[in-house]
Amino acid sequence: MAFIHAAKLAALLGLFSVPAVWGSYAAYELGLYLVYGMVGQGIALCWGRAGFLPLGQALFFGIGAYLAGGALTTFGSGWLVLLPMLVAAILIPALLASLVGALVFERQVGSGPYFSLITLALAMLGFQLANSMEWLTGGFNGLSGIPDLLPGVDRFDGLYYVIVGFLGMTTFGLGYLLRTPFGQLLLAISQNEMRLQLFGFRTGVLKACTFAVSAGVAGLAGALYAPHQGIVTPQAVGFLLSAEFVIWTAVGGRAGLAGPVLGAVAIGFLASGLRDTLPYWEAIVALVFIGVVLQWPTGIAGMIQSGWQLWGPDSRHQPAPMRDIALPMPPRRRTPVLQFEDVTVKVGSATILENLSVSIEPRSINCVIGPNGAGKTSALNAMTGSLPITSGHIRWGQRRLQGLRPYAVSALRVGRKLQVPSIFSGMTIGQNLDIALWANRIGLLERLTMTPYRWRTSVLSALEDRFPFLRDGFRMSGELSVGQRQMLDFALTVASEPELVLLDEPCAGLSVEETGRMTEAISELIAELDATGIVIEHDIDVVERLSDRVHVLHQGQLLASGTMAEIRQDPHVQAVYAGGSKV
Amino acid sequence: MPAEIADEGTFRVRIEDGRHVDLLGTYVLNQLYITAILVLVVLGLAVVFGWLGVMNMAHGEFVMLGAYCAYMVQEAGWHPLLSLPLAVVVTGTVGLAVEGSIIRHLYRRPFDTFLATWGLALLLREGVEVIFGRGYKSVDQVLPGTVDVLGIPYPAYRLVLFSAVVLAFVGLFLFYRASTLGARIKAMVTNPVLAEAVGINTTRLAQWTFVFGVSTAGLAGALLAPLVRVEPFMGLDYLLSSFFVLIVGGLGTLEGLLIGSAVIGGVDTVASAILDKSAGYIAVLTVSIFFLWLRPHGLYSRR
Numbered sequence: 001m002a003f004i005h006a007a008k009l010a011a012l013l014g015l016f017s018v019p020a021v022w023g024s025y026a027a028y029e030l031g032l033y034l035v036y037g038m039v040g041q042g043i044a045l046c047w048g049r050a051g052f053l054p055l056g057q058a059l060f061f062g063i064g065a066y067l068a069g070g071a072l073t074t075f076g077s078g079w080l081v082l083l084p085m086l087v088a089a090i091l092i093p094a095l096l097a098s099l100v101g102a103l104v105f106e107r108q109v110g111s112g113p114y115f116s117l118i119t120l121a122l123a124m125l126g127f128q129l130a131n132s133m134e135w136l137t138g139g140f141n142g143l144s145g146i147p148d149l150l151p152g153v154d155r156f157d158g159l160y161y162v163i164v165g166f167l168g169m170t171t172f173g174l175g176y177l178l179r180t181p182f183g184q185l186l187l188a189i190s191q192n193e194m195r196l197q198l199f200g201f202r203t204g205v206l207k208a209c210t211f212a213v214s215a216g217v218a219g220l221a222g223a224l225y226a227p228h229q230g231i232v233t234p235q236a237v238g239f240l241l242s243a244e245f246v247i248w249t250a251v252g253g254r255a256g257l258a259g260p261v262l263g264a265v266a267i268g269f270l271a272s273g274l275r276d277t278l279p280y281w282e283a284i285v286a287l288v289f290i291g292v293v294l295q296w297p298t299g300i301a302g303m304i305q306s307g308w309q310l311w312g313p314d315s316r317h318q319p320a321p322m323r324d325i326a327l328p329m330p331p332r333r334r335t336p337v338l339q340f341e342d343v344t345v346k347v348g349s350a351t352i353l354e355n356l357s358v359s360i361e362p363r364s365i366n367c368v369i370g371p372n373g374a375g376k377t378s379a380l381n382a383m384t385g386s387l388p389i390t391s392g393h394i395r396w397g398q399r400r401l402q403g404l405r406p407y408a409v410s411a412l413r414v415g416r417k418l419q420v421p422s423i424f425s426g427m428t429i430g431q432n433l434d435i436a437l438w439a440n441r442i443g444l445l446e447r448l449t450m451t452p453y454r455w456r457t458s459v460l461s462a463l464e465d466r467f468p469f470l471r472d473g474f475r476m477s478g479e480l481s482v483g484q485r486q487m488l489d490f491a492l493t494v495a496s497e498p499e500l501v502l503l504d505e506p507c508a509g510l511s512v513e514e515t516g517r518m519t520e521a522i523s524e525l526i527a528e529l530d531a532t533g534i535v536i537e538h539d540i541d542v543v544e545r546l547s548d549r550v551h552v553l554h555q556g557q558l559l560a561s562g563t564m565a566e567i568r569q570d571p572h573v574q575a576v577y578a579g580g581s582k583v
Numbered sequence: 584m585p586a587e588i589a590d591e592g593t594f595r596v597r598i599e600d601g602r603h604v605d606l607l608g609t610y611v612l613n614q615l616y617i618t619a620i621l622v623l624v625v626l627g628l629a630v631v632f633g634w635l636g637v638m639n640m641a642h643g644e645f646v647m648l649g650a651y652c653a654y655m656v657q658e659a660g661w662h663p664l665l666s667l668p669l670a671v672v673v674t675g676t677v678g679l680a681v682e683g684s685i686i687r688h689l690y691r692r693p694f695d696t697f698l699a700t701w702g703l704a705l706l707l708r709e710g711v712e713v714i715f716g717r718g719y720k721s722v723d724q725v726l727p728g729t730v731d732v733l734g735i736p737y738p739a740y741r742l743v744l745f746s747a748v749v750l751a752f753v754g755l756f757l758f759y760r761a762s763t764l765g766a767r768i769k770a771m772v773t774n775p776v777l778a779e780a781v782g783i784n785t786t787r788l789a790q791w792t793f794v795f796g797v798s799t800a801g802l803a804g805a806l807l808a809p810l811v812r813v814e815p816f817m818g819l820d821y822l823l824s825s826f827f828v829l830i831v832g833g834l835g836t837l838e839g840l841l842i843g844s845a846v847i848g849g850v851d852t853v854a855s856a857i858l859d860k861s862a863g864y865i866a867v868l869t870v871s872i873f874f875l876w877l878r879p880h881g882l883y884s885r886r
Contacts, residue, residue, distance in 0.1 A: 053694075053697075100872070103872055103873075103875075103876050104872060104875050104876060106876065107876055107877065107879065108875065108876075108879045113638045113693075113694070113697050113826075114826070114830055114875050114879075115875075116697070117823065117826045117827075118868070118871065118872055118875065120823070121823050121827075121868050121871070122868070124819070124823065124864075125861070125864055125865060125868060128860075128861050128864060129861065132861060239819065243701070243705070247702075250698065280709055280712070280713050282705065282709050283705075283706055283709035283710065283713070285705075286702050286703075286705035286706040286709060287702070287706065289698075289701075289702040289705070290685065290699050290702035290703065290706070293695055293698040293699040293702060294685065294688060294689075294695075294699060297695075
């Protein structure tokens with residue numbers, strides 16, 4: 001870490017010495033590319049980290065530029081203008097972005113292309129408005145004659161240092177943000193957004209905040225662009241510049257904060273060199289871009305990094321903070337009864353659940369069995385907000401579970417392990433466990449501090465004793481075997497300390513020995529959590545060992561309910577399982 | 584945006600003529616016509632995106648290529664009808680090359696198709712700029728004059744276009760439902776691995792589906808060329824309106840395509856007629872954002 005900080009500092013000092021070494025015109029040009037690179041840093045935050053691509057960043061850049069240009073031409077340059085101008089140039093784009101982000105992300109899981117297209121369309125709209133609203137923007141000719149940022153800060157001289165200073169601030173600020181729990185949650189979003197919601201995180205809001213930060217950075221860059229160029233035209237809002245921001249980011253490398261700046265500077269100087277000799281250099285840039293997408297998704301920065309790793313120190317094995325802050329278990333409420341009342345779920349013409357009524361006593365382990373297609377997983381889906389129910393009620397004490405979003409269900413302390421192991425496979429085991437420990441526990445401000453990395457709970461310690469591989473915090477979870485993934489997924493579910501634990505086939509794919517360990521772990525940890533457990537399982541030995549009660553589902557209905565012994569005697573169950581007439 | 588397509592001229596001329604009775608009729612005809620144009624333009628993207636999952640950001644550029652084909656035919660002094668086969672051949676060939684060199688490697692990585700085709704869009708725009716220059720080109724009207732429809736004079740070319748789209752759409756709909764090729768495509772779309780296992784050559788099927796998609800875009804461009812300004816950047820508007828139609832209508836079905844086109848076309852014409860072009864644009868954008876928010880799968884989708 002210390003080494004990386006030193007490298008960043010050296011880069012910054014190098015940037016400061018450019019005017020002295022290469023002269024002020026080169027510094028003027030470089031200043032523009034650095035401003036563009038700042039916008040790219042915001043894109044890298046959204047795209048490289050959180051996994052959604054904003055395609056219209058020029059909108060925010062342009063708003064910042066028009067605001068700064070307008071303020072400087074109207075009020076003249078001075079310290080009194082500077083501060084409110086910068087605040088407005090950052091906050092107004094950020095507010096706009098958070099609004100758009102909240103609208104688009106809130107009800108949609110995933111990072112499909114539609115968000116990108118909406119941002120692109122917004123940039124095109126901005127371009128149209130900037131052209132037509134002449135009274136405000138000067139129309140096609142733009143705002144010109146913009147004075148210097150501050151008296152004495154000449155655009156060919158002093159402004160360069162101001163730009164480098166701000167770039168240093170965004171680099172260190174965003175770099176800090178990436179290392180905080182907030183940054184780790186963004187990584188988790190890009191890996192498995194649905195799973196993160198099941199840990200109680202409102203991912204849409206997280207993404208909207210991230211988008212707002214990136215827009216704020218773009219606005220700040222725009223505010224520096226206006227005095228740097230002395231003119232702001234609708235081009236600063238347009239689609240073409242938006243596209244170029246993304247290309248610079250991709251070519252430079254979207255994984256970190258140095259890449260976008262590198263990309264903007266490299267392509268910028270390349271273009272200014274080629275523009276006169278080779279009129280269609282943009283076609284070359286397009287080809288490079290296609291090549292990057294196909295072959296080098298990490299860009300220039302990624303290539304440098306992998307070259308560095310061949311002979312440099314391996315940066316992946318940096319010591320993580322110890323988990324030395326023991327958290328108490330949150331006070332258990334009187335765990336309520338879970339009740340399905342006449343729950344019917346229809347999807348199209350198919351009836352998935354039909355008048356399902358069942359009551360689950362608190363602090364018991366309930367196994368749900370039934371043939372494939374009986375509606376076992378669907379019953380859980382109906383509880384955790386991923387399957388809307390057609391009629392009936394699902395109550396947990398006073399609360400209704402139906403109609404809630406997955407994160408809201410999780411906030412009621414319902415934890416769920418999905419049928420197929422669902423982990424954050426691009427993150428280490430330690431990072432996976434972090435997310436589970438933070439679930440429904442981490443405060444809004446704590447997300448911006450490093451303390452939550454040090455958290456430990458008694459449940460986590462118990463899990464580590466049961467499954468020692470969890471102690472190997474640096475191991476990538478994607479490298480785990482199927483059995484270990486099941487165990488990790490189970491550990492994550494339990495480590496979030498729910499009061500209602502839903503486990504969907506926790507022993508699927510496990511060896512006999514592993515099944516034994518898993519079964520013991522389930523009964524021990526559900527007891528430790530003082531929770532109610534619902535376990536879907538096909539392995540009848542597991543059911544026998546775990547269950548206080550067994551519920552048999554068949555064709556979306558409850559066939560029988562009782563102790564294992566009672567179920568064995570039930571003629572209906574025998575008919576379904578042992579063949580004969582299928583009712 | 585469809586503002587290029589949504590020609591308000593006819594609408595306004597009628598008012599000046601003082602033939603208010605015809606206003607509604609003209610309005611209905613325009614609405615039908617605009618829906619048909621959108622269907623024509625979006626069809627290729629609906630196929631490529633809805634069936635293959637390729638977010639073709641160069642869709643509009645294929646429309647643009649088709650329009651330039653019409654311009655070339657005019658410059659060469661050939662019969663205007665020749666622009667249609669030329670557009671199909673040119674865009675089909677480009678599509679085949681693109682599929683083989685770029686798209687084929689990315690079928691399981693939808694987000695990367697998005698980026699790579701975007702680079703492709705840049706490349707096609709640049710290429711056209713190299714050959715034809717940046718300026719506007721115009722293609723002459725093919726069938727000037729009007730035809731009376733229920734007593735309302737209506738531009739003949741639009742009527743021909745409208746009928747062609749309706750015929751092609753119905754044909755495609757029946758073909759997709761009834762033919763074995765349609766069934767094989769459906770199989771590939773729902774489960775490519777299984778489709779391959781039962782002996783469908785999905786590599787080739789996907790290839791030709793892609794080529795079909797982009798050549799309908801080329802065809803659309805050639806048909807629209809006499810009605811719009813032909814320039815290297817014309818594709819962007821078509822790309823965005825196409826995606827908006829798919830957002831509203833939903834992916835994967837031809838019915839959704841029809842509904843989405845009607846909604847987007849309608850919103851745009853009404854807002855543009857009441858205020859101006861920007862208002863139409865804002866209205867379409869707002870409708871799309873609200874659809875993403877409230878009905879992310881659109882009005883009619885296979886999900």
